[in-house]
Amino acid sequence: MSFVFISHPACALHDVGDEHPESPERLDAINDRLIASGLDYSILRAEAAKATRKQLYLAHDKTYVDKLFACTPKEGKVQLDDDTTMMPRSLEAALYAAGANVMAVDMLMQDKAGQAFCAVRPPGHHAERDKAMGFCLFNNIAVAAHWAMHKYKLERIAIVDFDVHHGNGTEDIFFDDERVLFCSSYEYPFYPFNVGPGNAHILNMPLPPGTDGDGFREAVINQWLDKIDAFAPQLILISAGFDGHYEDDMAHFRLVETDYDWITRELKQIANKHCNGKMLSTLEGGYAMSALGRSVTVHIKAMME
Ligand SMILES: [Zn+2]
Numbered sequence: 001m002s003f004v005f006i007s008h009p010a011c012a013l014h015d016v017g018d019e020h021p022e023s024p025e026r027l028d029a030i031n032d033r034l035i036a037s038g039l040d041y042s043i044l045r046a047e048a049a050k051a052t053r054k055q056l057y058l059a060h061d062k063t064y065v066d067k068l069f070a071c072t073p074k075e076g077k078v079q080l081d082d083d084t085t086m087m088p089r090s091l092e093a094a095l096y097a098a099g100a101n102v103m104a105v106d107m108l109m110q111d112k113a114g115q116a117f118c119a120v121r122p123p124g125h126h127a128e129r130d131k132a133m134g135f136c137l138f139n140n141i142a143v144a145a146h147w148a149m150h151k152y153k154l155e156r157i158a159i160v161d162f163d164v165h166h167g168n169g170t171e172d173i174f175f176d177d178e179r180v181l182f183c184s185s186y187e188y189p190f191y192p193f194n195v196g197p198g199n200a201h202i203l204n205m206p207l208p209p210g211t212d213g214d215g216f217r218e219a220v221i222n223q224w225l226d227k228i229d230a231f232a233p234q235l236i237l238i239s240a241g242f243d244g245h246y247e248d249d250m251a252h253f254r255l256v257e258t259d260y261d262w263i264t265r266e267l268k269q270i271a272n273k274h275c276n277g278k279m280l281s282t283l284e285g286g287y288a289m290s291a292l293g294r295s296v297t298v299h300i301k302a303m304m305e
Contacts, residue, residue, distance in 0.1 A: 001114030001277070003304045004107055005034075006100040008048040011120045014093035016077070016085045021250060021287040022121065022135045030119050030283075033293030039301060044113065048100035048120070050092075051143060055102055058146035059139055059173055061130040068094075068137060080132040094122055094137040101144035104280045108235065109152045115303040117240075117296070118282040125167035125239045125284050126192065133169065134192060140282050141239045142173040145180055148235055155179050158233035158270075160224070161186075162263060163241020163284040164251040168192045170239065171202050181231045183224050185216065187244070187251050203227060209252035213259040216244075220263060229270050236271045236279045238264075242286030242295040250287045257291075257298045264302035279303055 012024035034040045056065045068091060071078050078086040097120035104116035124141055126134030141159055148154045158181045159174075161167035166186040174180040181201050188195065188206030198204040205223050207215060228236075242260065244253035264281075271277050281303065286292035 001111065002044050003300070004044045004046050004104070004113040004116045005119060005300070006046045006048050006104055006116055007119040008096040008100065010089070010096045011093050013089035014087060014122055015089070016087060022123070024121070025289060026121060026286065026292060027119055029289040029293040030296045033297045034300070037297045039297060043300070043304070046103065046107070048096045048103050048118070050095040051098035051102055051138070055143060055147060056098060056138055058150055059129070059142040064130040068132070084132045084135055084137070086137070090122065090137065096120065097122060097124065098138045098140050098143045101140045101280070101282055102147050105144050105148045105152070108278045108280060109148065114277050115279045116281070117300050117303065118280070119296075120283055123241070123284040124282070125161055125163060125170050125241070126165070127169040128172040134165065136169060139169045139173060141237050142170050144237055144280055144282065145174070149179055154234045156181070156231055156233050157235050157237060158228050158231055159183070159237045159239065160228070160267060161239035161241070161284070162244065163239055164244035164253050165191055165241065165285060166195045166204065167239055168195065171198070171204070175199070175202060181228065181233065183228065185219065187211070187253055190251060207253070210254060212254040213256060213262075216253070216255060216259055217262060220266070225266060225270070229273070232274045233270070234275050236267055236275065238267065238279065238281035239284045240281045240296075240299060241284035242292050245286070245288060245291040245295055247291040248286065248288040250285065257294050260295045261298040261302045264299050268303060
């Protein structure tokens with residue numbers, strides 16, 4: 001089955017200024033590298049639709065969603081937390097980012113695609129049920145999971161988050177929902193700092209600064225792979241953050257492209273066994289432009305093969 005790359009031009013309209021690492025140029029870096037690699041010619045592209053309020057209400061409190069609609073500035077900016085800012089076009093970008101994830105679920109569940117990557121921003125995994133945080137407005141991967149459970153009645157979804165930061169928002173949204181197995185690897189101690197121990201279906205995997213591919217792979221093998229396999233997911237979702245790359249100075253991991261290739265292939269094997277290869281990956285962090293483009297390219301290639 002084919003692979004689909006979902007995005008929307010509006011995802012580049014959220015622009016909080018030249019000094020901010022979460023910039024529209026991140027999407028250009030991904031597209032440029034996909035074209036340079038030749039991979040662009042063999043993938044299906046789809047343009048996202050906006051998520052509806054009802055779809056967002058599945059993952060977020062109604063009052064929170066409505067507040068973001070109400071506080072969009074006509075000009076200037078609204079500061080939601082220390083590093084999360086709303087500009088006039090931010091809400092529009094966030095609606096397409098979440099909507100891309102809804103579309104990806106629809107295409108996978110209706111057998112229109114086998115795997116999907118959502119090249120979207122703002123990212124989502126720090127956004128909690130009722131709180132914007134860490135560059136994130138809506139939790140895109142949580143919207144995808146909730147949509148898959150709501151519309152297609154799925155009962156077992158694995159979410160793997162290999163961003164260098166803990167997916168606190170995703171944990172918050174699914175902490176009491178055993179239909180979701182959430183696996184998050186992250187540098188610790190590091191932002192967002194006060195991470196709890198998780199529970200039987202929230203598998204938090206803190207790793208020290210300086211963690212390289214060997215340390216990362218060993219931890220994934222020892223702590224995750226058997227548990228994901230035993231969970232027998234009906235769909236595998238990935239919060240794909242590439243800020244653990246050694247060229248990325250946002251944090252202090254030393255991962256390289258082959259590590260992202262490796263984990264993607266391991267997850268693909270589990271997807272092949274339990275869910276006909278179905279995987280949905282959505283962009284989270286990754287701020288070193290060249291490393292981001294290269295890493296996304298190997299990640300997509302590994303999902304396709
Ligand atoms: Zn991150």
